[in-house]
Amino acid sequence: MSDEIRKDGGVPGDGEERKEFPQPEDVLPKDFETYTPQGGGSGTGSGPIREVAAVHRDTPESGPEEDLRQDVPRPGGLSLPVVSEQVSEEKLTAALGTPGVAESGDDKPEVSPFRLLMTLGLAGALAGALLVFVFQWSEPLIQAYDAQVLQEAVTEVLKGPDRFESVFVVDGSLTTQVPEGVDTLGLDKIYLGYDQAGNPVGYAMTHDGFGFQDLIRVIFGYDAEAGQVLGMKVLGHAETPGLGNKIEDQPFVGEFDGVNAPIAGVKPDRNTGAPDQVDMITGVTISSKAVIRIINERIAGMADLLAAFDPPGLASAAAGGVTSGGGEENQ
């Protein structure tokens, strides 16, 4: 009988949620008949509990607990539930679990510190091992890309040299031959470009300094004998988009082709055509000045070294057998 009532009174879609919890029949004594109030059970997940509680609340005729033990037929065909055993709210809650409350660590057995240590240690070791493999795969690709970027930049600022090689600053002088036992990674270096005949055409040098917001990194070609900048390229910056980033664009970059060092930045309308003048960008004064200052600083810093350095010409180039893109080998 109770089944029929539940079919009629149940809300569609309720059945799915009830599967989550034990049905009242599983928990209650066998001879306990549940009573489902009509239109009840709004499906909030606490259905079964509410139905049981409703036995005591919603039946107006229900007297003291003892009276319910007699199975008295009711007018509507309903029979009052027969309670043979007291079913407490606590007992039900314990059997059904508290809906909506996730399992917490409180009721779990204590885990030994050794197991915690092992779990984290093992996870860390596995993670490390995986990362080693990924690193070994990705590192050559990254280095190849960096080398390619450098080669393109050097080629651009030296106006297409046939090849170039790295020149290192060791103990206050320039040399192409790094002494044994010196790590080339920590050394300051510049790139010496050669033309097809094997004559040096100029040095490509990188340098960075503060711009408007952050460091600007610049590479430029420099002909030490003529004291002339051959070309410039901005490698990295964080200037304002739309304003400061114009230092990357051709009108400004082109100004540096063949300008005499030290460079003087001037406003476009004050340019007298002198060989050391570079037009600054209107509205981008700070970034423009920064680029010019970076280049001047680097040239001033390297001037003595470059003057003392005798670039290996035809002879040593042939002997060294450095081929195109030789700069990569020295990295």
Place this chain on the structure above:
Amino acid sequence: MRATTPQQDFIRGIWDENPVLIQLLGLCPALAVTNTVLNSVAMSGATLFVLVGSSLFISTLKKIIPHEVRISTYILIIATFVTVVDMALHALAPAVYKEIGNFIPLIVVNCMILGRQEAFASKRPVGRALLDALGTAAGFTIAMLMMGTFREVVGSGTLLQGTPWMFNLFGPNYEPWVVMISPPGGFFTLGFILLFLGWWEDRKVKKREIRHWPHSVRVTSEREAA
């Protein structure tokens, strides 16, 4: 915990519980790297990989991870996937990496990802965790694309900048709203999107109230009812 069907697990994260637009999680990448569509897509892809990978892992291992060290273990697993993505992106797409590389390591602390692990993957079967991760990542991608498209179109006047399919929308005389591709533009865009969505939801509720009047004057929104 409410019982859900597999379809619900997947669909839920896409719109109804969209991580960025509804839950307001994962806002750092949503504000920082959505200045072009390409960056948004790359960031979404990286997040998808990390979310799906760590959800699968954590759901599989949920029984053997002790409760006391679960958060540390989750972070360790997430960080491993993030480092893999970081290296892979650097190796495979260096140009994109140059733009968004700074923000890839920050995926580790994206609370959207840790939230899904703690709230879902650590309690549910592997299949469900996978669906949930895919749905959440899809929702994240939708939000990122909404912001990225708007910011790039308005801020640069282009679409798909940095890809071979780039095209110019407004011609050479368009003066771009540069502020939209700078960080403040991210806040403006997110604010306006949230404002619009809030207005839309409000309007829906009001319409329903009118339709049901006078039987039930007060009708809560679907989200409130849930």
